[in-house]
Amino acid sequence: GEDVEQSLFLSVREGDSSVINCTYTDSSSTYLYWYKQEPGAGLQLLTYIFSNMDMKQDQRLTVLLNKKDKHLSLRIADTQTGDSAIYFCAESKGTGANNLFFGTGTRLTVIP
Amino acid sequence: EAGVVQSPRYKIIEKKQPVAFWCNPISGHNTLYWYLQNLGQGPELLIRYENEEAVDDSQLPKDRFSAERLKGVDSTLKIQPAELGDSAVYLCASSKGTSGVYNEQFFGPGTRLTVL
Numbered sequence: 001g002e003d004v005e006q007s008l009f010l011s012v013r014e015g016d017s018s019v020i021n022c023t024y025t026d027s028s029s030t031y032l033y034w035y036k037q038e039p040g041a042g043l044q045l046l047t048y049i050f051s052n053m054d055m056k057q058d059q060r061l062t063v064l065l066n067k068k069d070k071h072l073s074l075r076i077a078d079t080q081t082g083d084s085a086i087y088f089c090a091e092s093k094g095t096g097a098n099n100l101f102f103g104t105g106t107r108l109t110v111i112p
Numbered sequence: 113e114a115g116v117v118q119s120p121r122y123k124i125i126e127k128k129q130p131v132a133f134w135c136n137p138i139s140g141h142n143t144l145y146w147y148l149q150n151l152g153q154g155p156e157l158l159i160r161y162e163n164e165e166a167v168d169d170s171q172l173p174k175d176r177f178s179a180e181r182l183k184g185v186d187s188t189l190k191i192q193p194a195e196l197g198d199s200a201v202y203l204c205a206s207s208k209g210t211s212g213v214y215n216e217q218f219f220g221p222g223t224r225l226t227v228l
Contacts, residue, residue, distance in 0.1 A: 042116070042203060042219035043155070088154050099168060100217060102154025
């Protein structure tokens with residue numbers, strides 16, 4: 001079955017880089033995702049990576065995927081106070097409409 | 113373009129009462145999802161619709177939960193009767209759902225249910 005794990009909390013100083021880690025167990029995962037959830041809001045897709053890739057960069061965000069170790073990370077460069085939120089790692093299999101399996105979320109706190 | 117709309121945003125009821133949540137997906141999105149998010153946890157899928165058809169309801173507790181999407185557009189999720197443990201956020205999401213290509217799921221803001 002699917003099991004996605006994340007550390008619960010991360011605190012960084014404004015301007016530093018944040019690295020949020022995730023491990024998953026299902027080797028048949030096709031896509032892996034990072035979602036952001038701000039208080040009282042729904043989930044916002046930040047970025048995703050296809051399982052045959054090992055890195056994806058999008059402005060301040062860098063996703064690294066180690067498929068052998070089933071480890072996914074999200075690096076946020078120059079972290080800002082507006083980045084304070086809960087970040088969820090998720091996985092799915094296949095293309096088309098597919099169910100997402102989420103981790104427990106990592107609460108990122110950015111200290112001014 | 114409007115996002116996924118959910119109502120109500122908050123609901124407080126007493127245990128054993130019924131409750132219903134409504135979701136209007138993004139126009140043109142054929143696939144609709146209901147997720148349950150317990151406090152401090154990630155969302156978990158309850159049911160997925162493709163048009164009017166519930167194609168995955170394996171995680172829906174059918175003794176008290178029901179859902180419908182009669183015209184393949186908006187959807188209602190119902191709990192009857194509600195229990196204390198049902199207190200959570202109920203999220204709705206939608207995607208275009210075309211098979212064979214990547215489909216992003218767009219989430220609504222959720223309905224926060226408190227059962228007293």
